[in-house]
Amino acid sequence: PNDSRSTSKRKVIAVVGGGLVGALNACYFAKRGFAVEVFESREDIRQAKIVRGRSINLALSHRGRQALKHIVTKGIPMHARMIHSLNGTRSPIPYGKKGQYILSVDRTNLNKELLTAAEAYPNTKMNFGHKLLDWSFESGAMTFLRKQFLRQSRFNYSQTYIPHGYMELTMPPHNGDFAMEPNFLHIWPRNTFMMIALPNLDKTFTCTLFMPFEEFEKVTTEDQVIEFFQTYFPDAIPLIGVEALKRDYFRLPAQAMVSVKCSPYHMGDKCVIMGDAAHAVVPFYGQGMNAGFEDCLVFNEVMDQLNEDFSAVLKEYTRVRVPDDHAIADLAMYNYIEMRAHVNSKWFIFRKYVDNFLHFLMPKTIIPLYTMVINRGLSICGVVSVVGGTYLLLKHVPRNFGSIPQQLWTQAQTLKWF
Ligand SMILES: Cc1cc2nc3c(=O)[nH]c(=O)nc-3n(C[C@H](O)[C@H](O)[C@H](O)COP(=O)(O)OP(=O)(O)OC[C@H]3O[C@@H](n4cnc5c(N)ncnc54)[C@H](O)[C@@H]3O)c2cc1C
Numbered sequence: 001p002n003d004s005r006s007t008s009k010r011k012v013i014a015v016v017g018g019g020l021v022g023a024l025n026a027c028y029f030a031k032r033g034f035a036v037e038v039f040e041s042r043e044d045i046r047q048a049k050i051v052r053g054r055s056i057n058l059a060l061s062h063r064g065r066q067a068l069k070h071i072v073t074k075g076i077p078m079h080a081r082m083i084h085s086l087n088g089t090r091s092p093i094p095y096g097k098k099g100q101y102i103l104s105v106d107r108t109n110l111n112k113e114l115l116t117a118a119e120a121y122p123n124t125k126m127n128f129g130h131k132l133l134d135w136s137f138e139s140g141a142m143t144f145l146r147k148q149f150l151r152q153s154r155f156n157y158s159q160t161y162i163p164h165g166y167m168e169l170t171m172p173p174h175n176g177d178f179a180m181e182p183n184f185l186h187i188w189p190r191n192t193f194m195m196i197a198l199p200n201l202d203k204t205f206t207c208t209l210f211m212p213f214e215e216f217e218k219v220t221t222e223d224q225v226i227e228f229f230q231t232y233f234p235d236a237i238p239l240i241g242v243e244a245l246k247r248d249y250f251r252l253p254a255q256a257m258v259s260v261k262c263s264p265y266h267m268g269d270k271c272v273i274m275g276d277a278a279h280a281v282v283p284f285y286g287q288g289m290n291a292g293f294e295d296c297l298v299f300n301e302v303m304d305q306l307n308e309d310f311s312a313v314l315k316e317y318t319r320v321r322v323p324d325d326h327a328i329a330d331l332a333m334y335n336y337i338e339m340r341a342h343v344n345s346k347w348f349i350f351r352k353y354v355d356n357f358l359h360f361l362m363p364k365t366i367i368p369l370y371t372m373v374i375n376r377g378l379s380i381c382g383v384v385s386v387v388g389g390t391y392l393l394l395k396h397v398p399r400n401f402g403s404i405p406q407q408l409w410t411q412a413q414t415l416k417w418f
């Protein structure tokens with residue numbers, strides 16, 4: 001915020017980035033009566049024809065929906081995962097009770113809605129085509145560079161590009177309807193290779209193929225694309241379509257995925273970073289946007305707690321938020337490492353049944369980590385990690401599985417879980 005010396009004039013808040021998190025933040029600040037200026041390097045996406053190269057749809061969890069509050073966005077509820085096995089069988093695994101679902105939302109549509117909601121406030125000004133290049137902590141002059149943060153002493157920063165890339169493919173409607181069951185998060189877990197599909201309101205699915213760049217580079221001809229899908233995702237070929245597969249695979253190169261962790265998130269009482277600017281996470285928990293939206297919610301709560309005293313608010317925001325965002329980044333990376341190493345369809349199904357079975361046995365004591373993450377804020381101390389714990393448990397389960405529930409119960413007691 002530019003500090004207006006005279007208390008009579010409200011502080012001006014500059015929001016750098018008019019993406020999902022920046023636009024939501026602008027709403028929060030504008031609602032408080034601040035004068036808000038949004039600076040976005042791209043042109044106004046509401047005027048643009050298409051926005052290329054970004055993941056087209058996103059899974060919005062309960063936590064993310066809470067942050068959006070009155071900005072109710074259209075989307076398709078996904079009440080369960082649908083696991084696609086190599087032999088073509090499909091196994092639905094519910095996320096929990098009826099009300100527990102994640103919403104498949106169109107990224108660009110959500111961003112447009114958030115920009116329009118921010119712009120609706122008379123005290124908000126949008127500046128598109130403004131790529132801020134520098135920023136002075138002393139004067140507050142707005143030309144912003146990330147290295148400004150990197151220059152700050154005792155600023156911790158880490159960035160990890162993973163060897164996997166991702167590519168988006170579109171699954172068209174069949175006979176005017178969804179090609180697959182729409183209210184599911186479709187997952188094809190093939191260890192190193194994974195594919196997911198989320199439904200869109202226009203009855204298409206956006207499929208996201210994850211695999212190592214070196215594998216993407218081996219597939220260079222249209223026939224090799226079909227061969228690859230015949231080997232790993234045979235049931236998807238008739239659903240996407242042979243010609244569409246051949247065309248879409250070469251439309252855009254595979255995109256990189258990076259994990260960024262840093263701290264602190266603030267500088268003095270002048271600047272705070274949120275969303276991917278502060279914690280870009282690998283998408284193997286589908287929580288990056290949700291975590292960014294929760295950043296806005298938490299910041300807004302701290303503003304209330306500390307009466308909008310920015311020097312106290314920014315410091316407290318870093319204190320409370322860094323551990324949770326780092327945990328989400330770590331969980332997403334953990335998930336990536338576990339999924340690429342162990343997770344085929346049998347393992348995915350088994351793990352989720354174990355999670356759901358333990359949760360059924362002790363709903364208050366054992367909460368599957370994924371359920372915890374998508375349903376409410378992740379309070380580190382409160383997290384009973386079923387994913388990791390079950391993994392350890394199963395590593396010690398004797399080979400002769402026998403009656404799994406009995407085995408698990410015995411093992412769980414041995415580990416003094418309860
Ligand atoms: C393949 C994939 C799948 C994903 N799936 C999910 C999912 O299912 N669920 C989920 O919750 N998250 C998901 N995510 C993560 C999600 O996309 C991001 O966490 C989210 O977009 C972060 O929002 P943001 O506003 O922080 O950043 P962005 O959406 O990237 O917005 C940043 C904005 O700032 C602008 N900008 C950047 N630099 C400057 C500058 N110097 N000056 C001015 N403007 C600038 C950019 O143009 C952009 O508009 C996924 C990500 C990927 C890659």
Ligand SMILES: Cc1cnn(-c2ccc(OCc3ccccc3)c(C(=O)O)c2)c1-c1ccc(Cl)c(F)c1
Nearest residue numbers: 059081187194196283284285286338343348351370
């Ligand atoms: C976009 C989005 C939204 N949520 N998730 C997600 C992620 C992980 C999950 O389980 C981890 C696990 C399953 C089995 C064993 C260990 C861990 C679950 C689940 O429990 O359904 C859901 C994704 C997603 C993103 C990328 C890939 Cl590759 C993927 F498969 C899913």
